[in-house]
Amino acid sequence: MTSITTRHTEILIVGAGPAGVAAATSAASAGAQVTVLDDNPGPGGQIWRGGIASSNIAKDPAREATILAFRESKATLLSGRRVIDAAKPQILRALVEESGVIETFTWDRLILATGARERYLPFPGWTLPGVFGAGGLQALMKGGYSVKDKRIVVAGTGPLLLAVAAHLQEDGAQVLSIAEQASLRSLLPVAATLWSHPAKLLQGIRYRTVLRDAQYRNNCWPIAAEGTDRLTAVRLTDGSKTWTEPCDLLACGFHLVPNTEFAVLLGCKLTNDCVAVDSTQKTSIENVYCVGEPTGIAGLDAALVQGKIAGLSATNRPDQAMALFKKRDREQAFGKRLDRAFALRPELRSLAQPDTIVCRCEDVRYAQLQPYSDWTDAKLQTRCGMGPCQGRICGPAVQTLFGWRNTSIRPPIFPIPLSAFISAPTSNEITPLQETL
Known part of the structure; x- marks a missing residue:
């Protein structure tokens, strides 16, 4: 029978992406007992996913410094854990994916840093082999999938497209074109504010330099992926004319959506499909905080500063947290501008x-x-x-x-083996545990 273990921690963090890592480092520096759960083998999340790095891909100093500070803190990272449910208040359970063991965690304060995922929109041929999510292809590449000399079209919307295209190009792919559905008119307000975000401006310049031979098209989107047994071409349109671009791979994603399933399961209030938080990153549930993309898609810098605020707030350091509010608000405002700039055009609903x-x-x-x-x-x-x-x-x-929304989030929020169900504790087994805390 699969064994069951129970752990108690002062601060439990779900997710070891940039926001979760920043929260853990901040809280651990105050001497709190911090445990971080993540389903990846190491810290970094999707944006800083580790893997087989190409010597051609530039190092990321921010990633290296943040991960180093996290490793040097006294926070405990438990990798390969997938949170599946919250049996009772201040109790959650996670599946250890390698062994099938179910671990029960009790906590005093909880910080959710569950990140975001790509939005996919269906169009003819989008299930063909050779059609990937933009971020999904990047993750496969980091895991060892070779894109060398492959002709790739990157399409959809959002700032992720440029980042993925640049990484593919650096790893030896031939990026033919980047098709961005947003119009130039909608992107100009964001471009105009980059001067106040010099790091983002320099990053954008680097991406465009790497992609100098690729065609970048605004007002352009895919309408079909062509091929029989696998992708051979993608059909693109700018609304007035349509053309076919032969390619080996299509990396396609339509911006990001926040991962809010666990927050909903806990009973956290949502606003505009994002977890509602106050100025300290606290949710509507007592002692539960939320940071990063679940509170709104705003990018890496917003995730890092929100994580720091939550870590400070959860360890009763309000003055230090308040000192970061202005930076957090500026990054969130930038995120809202991104949402407006990359809003989906009506034509995508009829693909x-x-x-x-x-x-x-x-x-x-x-x-x-x-x-x-x-x-x-x-x-x-x-x-x-x-x-x-x-x-x-x-x-x-x-x-x-x-226009439909999912109104039913039920445990387990991820599929788990039947053997884990059989060995999981019942509510009667959990009650005595609660009474001893």
């Missing part, structure tokens, strides 16, 4: 054809969803959103296509 798959897990097609008025009804009739991803892929898609 899917009747036979286009929307829910990849359950092979549910667009025509099957059209008769229904909400996602609950569609789930009951078609199983859309009931597969292994539990709506993480198709959820943002159906929200864009139909």
